[in-house]
Amino acid sequence: MTVRVAAVDLGATSGRVMSGRIGADRVEINELHRFPNGAVRARGSLFWDVLGIHRETLAGIREVARTGPLHGIGIDSWAIDYGLLDRDGLLLGQVFSHRDARVDGIAEKVVAEIGAPALYATTGIQQLPFNTLYQLVAARGTAALESAETLLLLPDLLGYWLTGAVGAERTNASTTQLYDVRAGAWAVDLCRDLGLPWGILPPLRDPGSLLGPLLPEVAREVGVGADVPVVAVGSHDTASAVVGVPASGGDFAYISSGTWSLVGLELDAPVLTEAAREADFTNELGVDGTVRFLKNVMGLWVLSESLRSWSERRYADVELRSLIAAAAEFAPLRTVVDINDPRLLAPSTAADPMPERIAALAAEAGETVPHSPVAITRCIVDSLAVAYRRHVRTAATLAGTSPEVVHVVGGGSQNELLCQLTADACGLPVLAGPVEAAALGNVLVQGRALGADLPDLSAMRDLVRRSYDVRRFEPRDGTDWAAAERRVG
Numbered sequence: 001m002t003v004r005v006a007a008v009d010l011g012a013t014s015g016r017v018m019s020g021r022i023g024a025d026r027v028e029i030n031e032l033h034r035f036p037n038g039a040v041r042a043r044g045s046l047f048w049d050v051l052g053i054h055r056e057t058l059a060g061i062r063e064v065a066r067t068g069p070l071h072g073i074g075i076d077s078w079a080i081d082y083g084l085l086d087r088d089g090l091l092l093g094q095v096f097s098h099r100d101a102r103v104d105g106i107a108e109k110v111v112a113e114i115g116a117p118a119l120y121a122t123t124g125i126q127q128l129p130f131n132t133l134y135q136l137v138a139a140r141g142t143a144a145l146e147s148a149e150t151l152l153l154l155p156d157l158l159g160y161w162l163t164g165a166v167g168a169e170r171t172n173a174s175t176t177q178l179y180d181v182r183a184g185a186w187a188v189d190l191c192r193d194l195g196l197p198w199g200i201l202p203p204l205r206d207p208g209s210l211l212g213p214l215l216p217e218v219a220r221e222v223g224v225g226a227d228v229p230v231v232a233v234g235s236h237d238t239a240s241a242v243v244g245v246p247a248s249g250g251d252f253a254y255i256s257s258g259t260w261s262l263v264g265l266e267l268d269a270p271v272l273t274e275a276a277r278e279a280d281f282t283n284e285l286g287v288d289g290t291v292r293f294l295k296n297v298m299g300l301w302v303l304s305e306s307l308r309s310w311s312e313r314r315y316a317d318v319e320l321r322s323l324i325a326a327a328a329e330f331a332p333l334r335t336v337v338d339i340n341d342p343r344l345l346a347p348s349t350a351a352d353p354m355p356e357r358i359a360a361l362a363a364e365a366g367e368t369v370p371h372s373p374v375a376i377t378r379c380i381v382d383s384l385a386v387a388y389r390r391h392v393r394t395a396a397t398l399a400g401t402s403p404e405v406v407h408v409v410g411g412g413s414q415n416e417l418l419c420q421l422t423a424d425a426c427g428l429p430v431l432a433g434p435v436e437a438a439a440l441g442n443v444l445v446q447g448r449a450l451g452a453d454l455p456d457l458s459a460m461r462d463l464v465r466r467s468y469d470v471r472r473f474e475p476r477d478g479t480d481w482a483a484a485e486r487r488v489g
């Protein structure tokens, strides 16, 4: 049986709607609709244009339906951000971007109140300043939060607009720091202790379950029968991307490389040890009861914001390909910085441009200060590779595993320099690709829910392996990565 679905995969800089076809020995995706995305600044705050995203989602589904049969629809996106509904089911206020400054200083206050060990023992989540927990604490006392009936994470909000069904898909719920990873339920006590309205957290649902059929008016608008279901996939894009990792069993590490880089392991159970907390690793949930034990690394965001800044200032020759080519010829490891420094989180602005932030971090650390776009690009790529080395090795030590290979999936798998340096830095082969792992994971989980013979993750990964080529990068000797790692502290 062939299953054909629409996979909506939303990223911070673009949204894509793909058709996905699963046959007996192949999975195939085709991008049928792509639209730009980005946070919008209004009155000094950063918001997502969620109605615009909804409109483009509908346009994409319509295109998939126009070009063939449609058996299901699944949505994945970045994690953590949410909308609030009032008692009439209408969106309240704006949907904040996690890069908005309203959370500045909040994590520290919550840690002082609850204690870092207690927070970690319950949620197992990395201390990112923008976790949903901290966003809600920042919103305490606001009109929107006080009037809210329901909180919906972004893919669940879009799913609600398609079906009218309310719920929280579990892989994404687990990223919020409002989820008790031991109990497999919302962390109601933690919410109570912080004075948060836990009653707005909707019922949890598992990836692979059905949200329900399209609302009749939506079905009419996209031109399909009202019986087409929306399927809960791993709605956290990283959860879907890890499904799409073409691993052939054994011990592997992965890097889901896009705006963020998510560096870690797939495990059967969370690691909630003191050492894991001190290393600040996250235990997010994956599909089929797995745990994504990983570290959020600032990722290619730092490079894309630098590019944006150079092009706004009309620097010559700042196109990505030529910069990477020039960076490959540039002196290795001349400058390395802590690529996870929180000062790199906010969007680049004319008053506070990203390249100058990198230079300032280098100066502060006593590193050679990079000035040219090529020097800054090489510094970013080297610093990412150093971070990957550290986090792959730390994850393995904390989980007691020995990965034999690092899979790099997502847009960053196309960056050959970064893939080679990742292999060199980790001392492990890198297998790069597929680029669209998140969309593939989305399609595969839908396919299984709709009857395709894909009993487990390894069957799904076999299918990806049979359908997509990966590029192999062997580790090269000759560079002292351990010394470079010590330089970033």
Ligand code: LFR
Residues within 6 Å of the ligand: 077, 078, 079, 080, 081, 098, 236, 237, 238, 258, 259, 260, 262, 296
């Ligand atoms: C990647 C990602 C990360 C999450 C970050 C913010 O796209 O989903 O996993 O930490 O975006 O939501």
